[in-house]
Amino acid sequence: MKYDVVVIGGGSSGCRAAKANAAKGRSVCVVSAGLTLQATKPESEGRVYADLYELRKMGVAVLRGDTVLSGSWDGAKLLEVHTSNGLTLQADEFILATGRFFSKGLVSTMDTVFEPVLGADVDFPSDREKWFNADFFAPQPFEQIGVRTTADGHIFIKGEAAENVKAVGKILGGERHAKK
Amino acid sequence: MQKNNDSFLNFEACLKCSICNTVCPMMEVNALYPGPKKSGPDQERYRLKDPAFYDYALKYCLNCKRCELACPSGVQVADLIQRAKLQYGSRSKHPVRDAILASTDFVGTMASPFALIVNSVLPLKPVKAVLDGAFGIDSRRTFPKYSSEKFVTWFKLHAQKEQEKYSKFVSYFHGCYCNYNYPQLGKDFVKVVNAAGYGVHLLEKERCCGVALIANGMEKQARKQALINIESFGKAVEKGETILTSSSSCTFMMRSEYREILDLPTEGYRDSLFLACKWLYEKIESGEVKLKFKPLKMKLAYHIACHMQKLGWQNHTIELLKMIPGVELVVLNQKCCGIAGTFGFKKENYEYSQAIGANLFADIKEAAPDAVVTECETCKWQIEMGTGVPVMNPLSVIAAALE
Ligand code: SF4
Ligand code: SF4
Numbered sequence: 001m002k003y004d005v006v007v008i009g010g011g012s013s014g015c016r017a018a019k020a021n022a023a024k025g026r027s028v029c030v031v032s033a034g035l036t037l038q039a040t041k042p043e044s045e046g047r048v049y050a051d052l053y054e055l056r057k058m059g060v061a062v063l064r065g066d067t068v069l070s071g072s073w074d075g076a077k078l079l080e081v082h083t084s085n086g087l088t089l090q091a092d093e094f095i096l097a098t099g100r101f102f103s104k105g106l107v108s109t110m111d112t113v114f115e116p117v118l119g120a121d122v123d124f125p126s127d128r129e130k131w132f133n134a135d136f137f138a139p140q141p142f143e144q145i146g147v148r149t150t151a152d153g154h155i156f157i158k159g160e161a162a163e164n165v166k167a168v169g170k171i172l173g174g175e176r177h178a179k180k
Numbered sequence: 181m182q183k184n185n186d187s188f189l190n191f192e193a194c195l196k197c198s199i200c201n202t203v204c205p206m207m208e209v210n211a212l213y214p215g216p217k218k219s220g221p222d223q224e225r226y227r228l229k230d231p232a233f234y235d236y237a238l239k240y241c242l243n244c245k246r247c248e249l250a251c252p253s254g255v256q257v258a259d260l261i262q263r264a265k266l267q268y269g270s271r272s273k274h275p276v277r278d279a280i281l282a283s284t285d286f287v288g289t290m291a292s293p294f295a296l297i298v299n300s301v302l303p304l305k306p307v308k309a310v311l312d313g314a315f316g317i318d319s320r321r322t323f324p325k326y327s328s329e330k331f332v333t334w335f336k337l338h339a340q341k342e343q344e345k346y347s348k349f350v351s352y353f354h355g356c357y358c359n360y361n362y363p364q365l366g367k368d369f370v371k372v373v374n375a376a377g378y379g380v381h382l383l384e385k386e387r388c389c390g391v392a393l394i395a396n397g398m399e400k401q402a403r404k405q406a407l408i409n410i411e412s413f414g415k416a417v418e419k420g421e422t423i424l425t426s427s428s429s430c431t432f433m434m435r436s437e438y439r440e441i442l443d444l445p446t447e448g449y450r451d452s453l454f455l456a457c458k459w460l461y462e463k464i465e466s467g468e469v470k471l472k473f474k475p476l477k478m479k480l481a482y483h484i485a486c487h488m489q490k491l492g493w494q495n496h497t498i499e500l501l502k503m504i505p506g507v508e509l510v511v512l513n514q515k516c517c518g519i520a521g522t523f524g525f526k527k528e529n530y531e532y533s534q535a536i537g538a539n540l541f542a543d544i545k546e547a548a549p550d551a552v553v554t555e556c557e558t559c560k561w562q563i564e565m566g567t568g569v570p571v572m573n574p575l576s577v578i579a580a581a582l583e
Contacts, residue, residue, distance in 0.1 A: 001496075033252065034199070034249065034251050034252040056511060056513060061495045064250075065245075065250075083492070085491065085493065086451075086492075103252065
């Protein structure tokens with residue numbers, strides 16, 4: 001199944017990216033594992049839910065309850081992704097919007113942090129002690145952890161910039177913190 | 181989402197975010213229903229402690245799976261509820277009615293030879309009043325009609341021989357609705373699959389998938405029938421045949437519920453069992469199959485049935501329908517139609533069923549299509565009754581457009 005753009009993740013950033021691309025007349029597919037927790041945050045109450053419906057109206061293919069498991073590459077170009085419902089989605093451009101730790105866009109183990117869907121390179125302090133601040137309410141360093149990107153948002157795979165995959169939203173790390 | 185942890189159907193992964201509650205169609209119309217969060221992961225803790233904590237309001241769950249699709253933590257919310265219903269739920273107040281509604285195979289076999297009589301008798305007021313009063317089947321329901329010639333009879337008489345012309349084959353799980361109520365669906369299936377260059381075989385043995393048995397708490401019977409189907413699937417797979425279906429709920433039942441609710445082994449055939457539309461689209465996409473369509477001047481509204489969304493193959497159908505010249509296609513917002521199989525036939529549920537369906541009916545009326553397209557037959561009954569708009573299986577649309 002081929003689209004101009006496949007968005008991996010149906011949270012607020014993924015929906016926004018899908019909408020922007022659909023508005024440009026491109027064919028878009030969004031793979032959304034669930035209604036993300038964004039919907040329960042006071043500042044975005046119900047918005048993601050509404051967005052998914054709005055997207056369907058714009059002709060965007062929304063796959064609710066499906067997850068991207070892996071991708072197939074030709075060098076630095078992502079050709080297609082495979083989902084848990086057995087779909088293969090091809091696209092000229094992919095957008096990675098799977099969020100941070102809570103939504104499993106990033107996964108941490110005792111000594112490393114990785115991006116589980118495509119294996120994008122992640123920047124994190126090598127010393128685990130430096131991931132946390134003992135003061136619970138202070139900004140936490142782990143919130144800065146995110147996938148490494150080029151200046152225009154392309155992710156890296158094993159040190160090489162991906163030609164057609166951009167990351168958007170929280171998976172980039174930085175900006176917000178839990179105190180908010 | 182995340183891999184299951186060790187808890188039963190992943191219930192410990194629940195974050196109590198309540199997102200599932202926001203998409204539950206039953207909770208929206210029925211204050212007596214505690215909703216997916218409470219019925220699933222919350223009460224599971226109590227049920228494990230003492231079965232006396234089982235809440236009888238769980239009978240209201242439609243098993244639409246919308247809660248599962250919305251859950252960000254991968255909790256199998258609806259599966260938890262179905263398992264609890266089977267394990268702790270008491271006998272119904274209407275055991276005879278439930279058995280009649282659930283035993284599609286048996287009732288179909290009995291009704292087919294008398295189709296003319298059954299069809300003319302069922303809609304009669306006094307008959308409906310008896311069904312209503314004595315059995316609790318709501319008199320406001322229109323009944324699906326029984327066909328006088330079963331699909332299987334037609335196939336054996338008129339189609340089976342021709343199939344041997346082909347060199348490649350698929351096995352067809354036709355389901356009860358096609359066999360007893362609407363053989364035309366099976367005829368359309370054969371036409372489409374033949375046009376794709378494949379011959380059709382029936383399974384060695386086929387029983388009702390059991391979706392209605394599970395919904396009515398008849399686990400033992402469901403298991404018996406499932407085992408017969410699984411054995412036939414195994415034989416089809418051995419012959420190298422893909423098993424194709426035309427109805428979304430049977431498909432979902434046999435691919436997922438056999439494993440999640442009945443604990444039966446599905447590995448042997450799961451990856452060889454598909455809805456015909458998914459299979460067909462993939463054949464066309466890979467270039468193996470080329471179909472020629474003639475223009476079909478119709479406005480169609482595609483309704484993604486709840487179990488279809490759970491299967492996740494709606495895009496295949498949408499793309500196939502888009503290939504037909506002249507078709508104007510509207511994809512409806514995914515809303516539950518409210519019938520949920522046999523649920524809406526029961527007197528005590530009729531009002532809820534219609535209240536849930538009202539949202540979808542309004543969308544359909546606004547879209548004003550010539551026909552609604554959906555893979556689910558109980559949605560078909562509900563939508564036809566609620567809107568008066570005819571409902572077609574996508575295979576019938578494709579068959580009508582074949583040159
Ligand atoms: S399966 Fe449907 S009716 Fe049952 S709890 Fe989940 S959303 Fe509600
Ligand atoms: S959506 Fe999932 S995590 Fe949230 S309350 Fe429901 S079951 Fe729990």
